Amino acid sequence: MARMKFVCDSERCIECNGCVTACKNENEVPWGVNRRRVVTLNDGVPGEKSISVACMHCSDAPCMAVCPVNCFYRTDEGVVLHDKDICIGCGYCSYACPFGAPQFPASGTFGVRGKMDKCTFCAGGPEANGSQAEFEKYGRNRLAEGKLPACAEMCSTKALLAGDGDVVADIFRNRVVQRGKGAEVWGWGTAYGSKQAGQPPAGAKS
Amino acid sequence: MKRLAMLLPAVAMAAALAACGERPQTISSGNKGDAAAFNGTQNHFAAPGWTAGDKRSWEQGLKARMQNSQNEYSKI
Numbered sequence: 001m002a003r004m005k006f007v008c009d010s011e012r013c014i015e016c017n018g019c020v021t022a023c024k025n026e027n028e029v030p031w032g033v034n035r036r037r038v039v040t041l042n043d044g045v046p047g048e049k050s051i052s053v054a055c056m057h058c059s060d061a062p063c064m065a066v067c068p069v070n071c072f073y074r075t076d077e078g079v080v081l082h083d084k085d086i087c088i089g090c091g092y093c094s095y096a097c098p099f100g101a102p103q104f105p106a107s108g109t110f111g112v113r114g115k116m117d118k119c120t121f122c123a124g125g126p127e128a129n130g131s132q133a134e135f136e137k138y139g140r141n142r143l144a145e146g147k148l149p150a151c152a153e154m155c156s157t158k159a160l161l162a163g164d165g166d167v168v169a170d171i172f173r174n175r176v177v178q179r180g181k182g183a184e185v186w187g188w189g190t191a192y193g194s195k196q197a198g199q200p201p202a203g204a205k206s
Numbered sequence: 207m208k209r210l211a212m213l214l215p216a217v218a219m220a221a222a223l224a225a226c227g228e229r230p231q232t233i234s235s236g237n238k239g240d241a242a243a244f245n246g247t248q249n250h251f252a253a254p255g256w257t258a259g260d261k262r263s264w265e266q267g268l269k270a271r272m273q274n275s276q277n278e279y280s281k282i
Contacts, residue, residue: 001268081240125240129241129243129246130246144244145247146253146271147253147271148272148276153276163269163272163276164272167272171272171277174277
């Protein structure tokens with residue numbers, strides 16, 4: 001199996017926030033923490049696009065590189081996870097992440113900033129798969145249940161795709177061929193290393 | 207004077223050995239070890255159609271799920 005990846009098809013995203021709701025519900029994410037959110041590009045300009053953004057589980061994750069306590073690790077499937085028992089809530093990962101994925105709960109063991117929280121690709125953390133301890137710290141471990149992330153499975157227009165990078169890319173490629181447009185994948189190049197993909201269209205505001 | 211001459215080497219030897227008692231300060235964190243997802247889960251919410259512990263069946267199950275739930279072109 002190739003590594004796990006997210007793709008958000010901006011031609012399909014209707015900004016319904018179903019992915020955000022699914023994530024918060026599935027993982028019981030507290031108030032003030034958004035592991036996933038929907039961002040509108042060129043808001044108000046004709047042709048505006050919306051995309052769903054969370055941790056992209058980058059191939060060369062900058063959060064892993066800057067963490068002073070080495071709390072991050074990568075699973076065999078390429079999912080970037082972290083150990084909350086080691087995190088000191090310094091926030092370096094927040095500055096390093098190009099997607100704004102790391103979140104810091106206002107209340108928690110580590111005072112004002114709290115230990116970092118982020119999308120786990122619904123793969124939990126270092127605790128035993130499916131255990132209560134894992135759920136309380138990281139949320140559901142759907143991968144160990146043979147399921148895909150809740151955000152992607154809940155997406156009503158199937159704009160958000162998640163899973164094996166090869167399959168996901170294949171599904172998206174087929175769509176682009178069928179509709180004849182919308183080949184740009186926001187964030188793909190930044191997260192997974194392609195220089196061609198993810199470039200904003202000429203004249204875009206942001 | 208004789209006492210000082212005996213004391214100085216003793217202090218020097220104690221100082222030299224002090225480093226031997228230091229604990230290593232390298233970070234050994236981040237590698238706690240996480241069970242692979244294909245090993246299954248403790249709860250009873252696992253999707254049917256694959257065998258826990260069998261990586262191949264887990265991968266096949268996920269791929270089938272991807273095609274069934276995310277690729278509507280395969281349903282046409």
